[in-house]
Amino acid sequence: MNDPVYIIGLDLGTTNSIVAYTEADADDIEKAPIRVLEIPQLVDSGVVESRPALPSFVLVTDGMDTAPDALALPWNPSPPQATGEYARRRGEEIPQRLIASSKSWLCNTFVDRNAPILPWDNTADKSGIPAESKLSPVAASAAILRHIRDAWNHLMAGSATDPDERLRFENQKIYLTVPASFDAVARELTVAAADLAGLANITLLEEPQAAFYAWLAATEGGWRDAVTAGDLILVCDVGGGTSDFSLIQVGDEDGDLVLERVAVGNHLLVGGDNMDLALAYALARQLAESGTRLDSWQMNGLWHSCRRAKEQILSDAAIQSQPVTILGRGSSLIGGTIKTELTRETIESILRDGFFPACGREDRPAAAQRAGIREFGLAFEADPGITRHLAAFLARHPIDGQLAVPTAVLFNGGVMKAGLLREHILSVLGGWSAEGSINALPTRDFDLAVARGAACYGLAREGKGIRIRGGLGRSYYIGIAASMPAVPGMPAPTKALCVAPFGTEEGTTTAISDREFVLLVGESATFDFLGSTTRTDDPIGTVVEDWTGEIDPITTLETTLEGENGQAIPVTLELTVTEVGTLELWCVSTVDERRWRLEFNVREH
Structure with missing residues (x-):
């Protein structure tokens, strides 16, 4: 493939998806023209218009509730589903056929996210949608990405019969944003959705960082006058499906200001x-x-x-x-x-x-009153008080042993368009600060900032602007069974072994080569994969014996590794953070040349 012509920032949002782009040969993120793609989409039956946002909704139809040509698009006279504004509007009338929040379903650990389960239906009078018409969360996300790809190619790459291959969407450098709180499995599934849509040339970027890159570019070089060394900036991103918090610290190295993302919040399904x-x-x-x-x-x-x-x-x-x-x-x-x-x-x-209730810095989200049986669906937060979740987030990430209270806030997300809510949050945060007041960094557009910032990040990756030091937003661990004498009625405890520390950068391979473990091959075995957003100082190889409350299970890696049945192999462990932003975990034999990759099992228990 030739060098890409454009760098694309793609915000695959819970409610709206946005595409921004700039020329790949632009000189600097502070001067590069960032454009937003006007995406052609159905807005009514048989009516196509171009709009800057593609609503992230997919309408499953059976041909009975729509005219034969009602869903026709310029590049496809008979698409299998409707995507975008028409899907959202028609879905208000036939909600049982509407797929919404597919991005949030990518995080649901209680379902097979590769199975056709959407539209989800918990009602007594079932929708009657045949199983073959339903989509998996991965496929629903891919449908949105595919619409964006085809719309770009229709507008930018010329005729369908003789397209300019250099300008096709899939041949550009694409930076796809995900919530900072997405764990390794959700990231992997996002990449799988992109691959299903024919997009192999993507890199993942955290949404709060993207919003911050948009602010950096909007200042046109003036950001150094807006912040000083020692500042702690809260990125408060409240969108359609999630609330995402990140902390970015401003430092000084030899007289130059540097930026580092020092904390990431948990995945909060409240928005x-x-x-x-x-x-x-x-x-x-x-x-x-x-x-x-x-x-x-x-x-x-x-x-x-x-x-x-x-x-x-x-x-x-x-x-x-x-x-x-x-x-x-x-x-x-x-x-x-x-x-x-x-x-x-x-x-x-x-x-x-x-x-956004007024609360004190010591307040915490209320625990859910657990019912013996509850309806199945998305795991929404029990406490909707976002300010209480914010207080808990800051308490979990002290700076220099002190409660982290930001000196400035960058707001992002559609909910934050309301000036009343922004002022209210600043007032709450001001009550937690000794200074009593907190500044808001100006946001040019709450809907478009993430996509714009992702395009800016693409330039920064090529040395055309300052980069925020980030890396992994959590520490990752694998569960290892303790070696101890058998005790009746008591299984061997599981210890958490750190295989990838917080902040490990993309393209980095870390290895635990000075310690051997025993790997079972040739028969089914399970591996517990764990993560923590609070234990940010654990170096690779750290073993945590009592990890309850600090380290959370992410997934179970269940597989039968190739080898002689029931054979025990001495191995070391190796983890690579790919350039794309996903994880690869390997077991490396110490007695021969064999290596085993542990594949994520996304069918959770």
Whole structure:
């Protein structure tokens, strides 16, 4: 393949996906023109328009609820699904056929994320979608990426019959963003989705870092005047499905300012989706008080309608309310609709008081009241109070032995468009700081910043701008069974062995070569893969005997390694952080030339 013409930043968002790009031969991230791709997509039946955001929704159809040519696109007259704005709007009417939040499903450890399980349906009256029409979380993410690839090629690479191969999307250098809190398995699945969409030339980048690169570029070199050595910057990214926190520290090396990402938060499934649902329940209560009760099918549609109304209100300060329409059900409402209204006052009170409550630095998220049986689905946070999660995050990552309180905040994500919420968060953080006030770094566009920043990062990787020191956002461990005499009724305890320390950079291979382990080959064996965002100082080879509460299970690697049945092989361990940003864990024989790669098993238990 020839050298890429463009560097592309691709924000595969929970709610919206964005593409930004710049010329690969640009000189500097502070001067490079960053463009946002206007993505052609269906906005109504048979109507195609170009918009800067592609809503991350996939509509599964069976041909019965859409006209034959309703889904036609300029590059595909009969696509298997609808993706984007039309999928979102039509999904409000037939929510049982809508795939939403596929990115969040990539993190769900209770399902086979390669199995066709979406649209997910927990209702008693099943959707009736045949299994062959459903998609896996990986395939749903790939469908969104495939639409973006085809849209780019249609616009940028010339005719379908004689395209310019140098300009095709898959031949550019693509930086695909993921939440900082994505663990190794979620990252691997994201790469698998990209590969399924025909995108092999990708590199992963954390979304908060991408947002920070966008800010660096927007200052046009003035960032050095906006921060000083010793500053601690919180990137607070609250998007459609998740809340993501990162800390970036400003340091000084020989008179030059340097930037280092020093902490990453846990994966928090609380964001715009939760807020939309809270708004839907508020409107449902109002309707119930006037004698109109909604069933689960209508509630699902109301949820999606509230999302659209909320985004319209928050995007324009002049809009004080938006109408919300719910399709009727039952013989008395054939062809009828239910109408209500969502107001700015309702949005601001529910979001501010319910999701960003005033709290102290010692407050923590409330523990869930565990039910013996609960409905299956996404593992949303039990406590929606994002400010309490923020207090817990800062407490877990002290700086120089002191509670980490940022000196500045960079806001990102669609939820943070609301100035009222930004000011409220700054007020809460100011109450935790001895200085009493915290600055907000200016954000040019809360929706587009991550994609823009990813393109800037691509230039920085080539030496055309300052790079944030980052690497792995957590320490990784593998479980090893303790060598001890057998005790009746007591299994051998599992110790956690650090195989990749926090901050290990891409392209690095770490090895534990001064210690041997025993590897079982030729029969089924399991390997526990673990991670921690709090134990950031463990060097490679550290053995942690009591790791409860500090180190969390990520996945079980279950496999039968090639070899003589039941043979025990002395091995050393080796872990590579690939240039793409994924992990490869190897067992290396000390008696011959054999090597075994431990494959992630994404069918969790």
